[in-house]
Amino acid sequence: MRLAQASGGNLFSSDVFYEVMSIHGSGMVAIGLMAGAALLWHLVSDEIELSVNVNRAVFLLTLTGMLLILAAVMVFGYSSAWTFLYPLPEHPGSGIATANVGAASYLTGLALVVVGFLLWCVDFIRAGLKRCGSLQRLLGLYVFSEPGHGHDDHTDHTTTQPSLIAGTVVAILGLEACLIGALIVIFMLTSLVFPSLTISALVAKNMIYFAGHTLANLQIYVAAGIAYAVLPAYTKRPWRLSRALVAGWLATLAIVMLAFFHHLYQDFAQPEAVQWVGNVASYAAAIPPMTVTIYGGLVQVWRSGIRWSAAALFTFMAMAGWAIGGFGAVIDSTIALNQFLHNTLWVPAHFHTYMALGVMFFIIGAAYHLMPSLTGRHLSEKVGRRAAVMMTVGGYVLVLAWYISGSMSAPRRYMYPLQGTEIFAWIAVAGALVALTGAIMIFKDLVETFLAAPHLNLPEPELAPKQA
Amino acid sequence: MITYLALGVFLAGAVALASVFILASQVARRGPTPYPEVASRAYRVRLFWFFALGGILSAVLLSALPYAPYANLRLASGPAAMHVDVTASQYLWSLQGSVQSGGKVDFAVTSMDVNHGFGVYDPSGHLIGQVQAMPGYTNHLILQFPAEGDYVIRCLEYCGPGHSSMYMTMHVSKCQSGCCC
Numbered sequence A: 001m002r003l004a005q006a007s008g009g010n011l012f013s014s015d016v017f018y019e020v021m022s023i024h025g026s027g028m029v030a031i032g033l034m035a036g037a038a039l040l041w042h043l044v045s046d047e048i049e050l051s052v053n054v055n056r057a058v059f060l061l062t063l064t065g066m067l068l069i070l071a072a073v074m075v076f077g078y079s080s081a082w083t084f085l086y087p088l089p090e091h092p093g094s095g096i097a098t099a100n101v102g103a104a105s106y107l108t109g110l111a112l113v114v115v116g117f118l119l120w121c122v123d124f125i126r127a128g129l130k131r132c133g134s135l136q137r138l139l140g141l142y143v144f145s146e147p148g149h150g151h152d153d154h155t156d157h158t159t160t161q162p163s164l165i166a167g168t169v170v171a172i173l174g175l176e177a178c179l180i181g182a183l184i185v186i187f188m189l190t191s192l193v194f195p196s197l198t199i200s201a202l203v204a205k206n207m208i209y210f211a212g213h214t215l216a217n218l219q220i221y222v223a224a225g226i227a228y229a230v231l232p233a234y235t236k237r238p239w240r241l242s243r244a245l246v247a248g249w250l251a252t253l254a255i256v257m258l259a260f261f262h263h264l265y266q267d268f269a270q271p272e273a274v275q276w277v278g279n280v281a282s283y284a285a286a287i288p289p290m291t292v293t294i295y296g297g298l299v300q301v302w303r304s305g306i307r308w309s310a311a312a313l314f315t316f317m318a319m320a321g322w323a324i325g326g327f328g329a330v331i332d333s334t335i336a337l338n339q340f341l342h343n344t345l346w347v348p349a350h351f352h353t354y355m356a357l358g359v360m361f362f363i364i365g366a367a368y369h370l371m372p373s374l375t376g377r378h379l380s381e382k383v384g385r386r387a388a389v390m391m392t393v394g395g396y397v398l399v400l401a402w403y404i405s406g407s408m409s410a411p412r413r414y415m416y417p418l419q420g421t422e423i424f425a426w427i428a429v430a431g432a433l434v435a436l437t438g439a440i441m442i443f444k445d446l447v448e449t450f451l452a453a454p455h456l457n458l459p460e461p462e463l464a465p466k467q468a
Numbered sequence B: 001m002i003t004y005l006a007l008g009v010f011l012a013g014a015v016a017l018a019s020v021f022i023l024a025s026q027v028a029r030r031g032p033t034p035y036p037e038v039a040s041r042a043y044r045v046r047l048f049w050f051f052a053l054g055g056i057l058s059a060v061l062l063s064a065l066p067y068a069p070y071a072n073l074r075l076a077s078g079p080a081a082m083h084v085d086v087t088a089s090q091y092l093w094s095l096q097g098s099v100q101s102g103g104k105v106d107f108a109v110t111s112m113d114v115n116h117g118f119g120v121y122d123p124s125g126h127l128i129g130q131v132q133a134m135p136g137y138t139n140h141l142i143l144q145f146p147a148e149g150d151y152v153i154r155c156l157e158y159c160g161p162g163h164s165s166m167y168m169t170m171h172v173s174k175c176q177s178g179c180c181c
Helices: A002-006 A012-042 A052-074 A099-131 A162-193 A201-235 A245-262 A272-301 A309-332 A336-339 A344-377 A381-407 A422-451 B003-032 B035-067
Strands: B082-089 B092-098 B104-111 B116-121 B127-135 B139-144 B149-155 B167-173
Touching: A002 A012, A012 A052, A012 A162, A012 A201, A012 A344, A012 B035, A052 A099, A052 B082, A099 A162, A099 A201, A099 A309, A099 B149, A162 A245, A162 B149, A201 A245, A201 A272, A201 A309, A245 A272, A272 A309, A272 A336, A272 B035, A309 A336, A309 A344, A309 A381, A309 B003, A336 B003, A336 B035, A336 B127, A344 A381, A344 A422, A381 A422, A381 B003, B003 B104, B082 B127, B092 B149, B092 B167, B104 B116, B104 B127, B116 B139, B127 B139
Parallel strands: B082 B104
Antiparallel strands: B082 B092, B104 B139, B116 B127, B116 B149, B149 B167
């Protein structure tokens, strides 16, 4: 896509360009979220008994959903982006005869992915409640009333852990996002069959962004749960429950539901008070990560004597990506600035900083951490460290080119660079190629390690809960 | 350009954050220091960091309030002198009304089909304002054009494969007496 864009839109037809864009957005959100959920499941499986059967169903639903989305794009020519803003799927404007079939296939696939994640959320809360007895204990509210809350009591199995709190907040927010997401997707599917059935474009946009923004954001929160489990293994320091940590996650639970309004700042039909709620919530959402999880990660590492293995390196750099991308997001969420940055390349710049250089790094770090217990073999540290450097350098070059282009008013989702930003489009291509090379190195090592594994220590329904 | 200021602030913040992470990764080698010793000092600093961050964000929010693009703020100092009806459709802009430099222009923006973004670029290629064009709604964007010239209207909301080609030129003529300000 970057190459096609830098070359002035001459590489692909516009239909193909936007089909690729649609599958990239949908695929990365679904894969990032489900990969994070799967890793968190494995990492907390010593603490709570998540159902292997439910998680198999989640996997099958996600896989089937993704195949339908692939078919929608590659067979039927769906090109209405992962945001599928109503009524675009009904009026795709592509001239492709099967576009309506593509829209139906896409929305059905999306519904399956959403239902899959909804099941994961329900199962996580069920398993958490089984351990802790109540939602209050699962979320750690007892730290405000019980003495000695900061010390882990491994004899009391009704206490919670930071990873469990992160997972529970993700599950609660995920439930809400999936329900609203499922509602609008089902409505749009029905509307495809009965076009006379309509809904307000503003209401639909609010529903889509509530679900879409929240689910995209949950990737980083599920990744935080992963970090709580992975980083202490390398710093040899416990990541303890604290009042600040619990308060931070409770604040996140309340704030994230309101932050999505920043996607609608330029919809002036939206009540103005709601726009300011969006601004305040977007700012407030930055405080818990910056003072609890990211700050806590720095404290974990400080004078720890850590050996920078690939797992620790990727996890630590993911926190940097989260912090830097979050800062770019806060700037964009300022209403006075958003009128000049909304839907410019600043937007993909900031979310790729905390997705590609944050969420993906958390996932890769967790993969390095878990491979020995899953396969009995280690991934190559040498490959990991080299890839980390390439992905970091390439990734930051890519997003920096976008930040600069965005500040120069270059629109996002354009097939060609605006005059004056051509050089940055090519710099972005170079950065993407370097980062992609690093990612391919890891992927190759991952596949080879799996194929050469003496055994795969995958969970069975009866044995799953207590496997390391 | 305010966006260049935003870029400068972002780059300064990003460098500061990256420096903290690099510093932490280097200091990490000096350990291991007992965690309670590190943690107790770090969590005292955190309280300061929490209030500093909250204070900075609150100050930015309050100082940016008057610069929001909403019509009630922009019309507080007086009504619009010109009115332009804007209708978007895949992949065309239709503008009814003329624009002259100087006075406030009220763009009443709607869409015939899907969501579009009405983005106005000045002759040097910088975005000076935008609003969504939505089916079933009319959004009012109040803008002032400091100089005459050819401005470009670009679609800033993805509206289908022809999205990138949805633009037109809007000529802003020189202010005539009595029509502006």
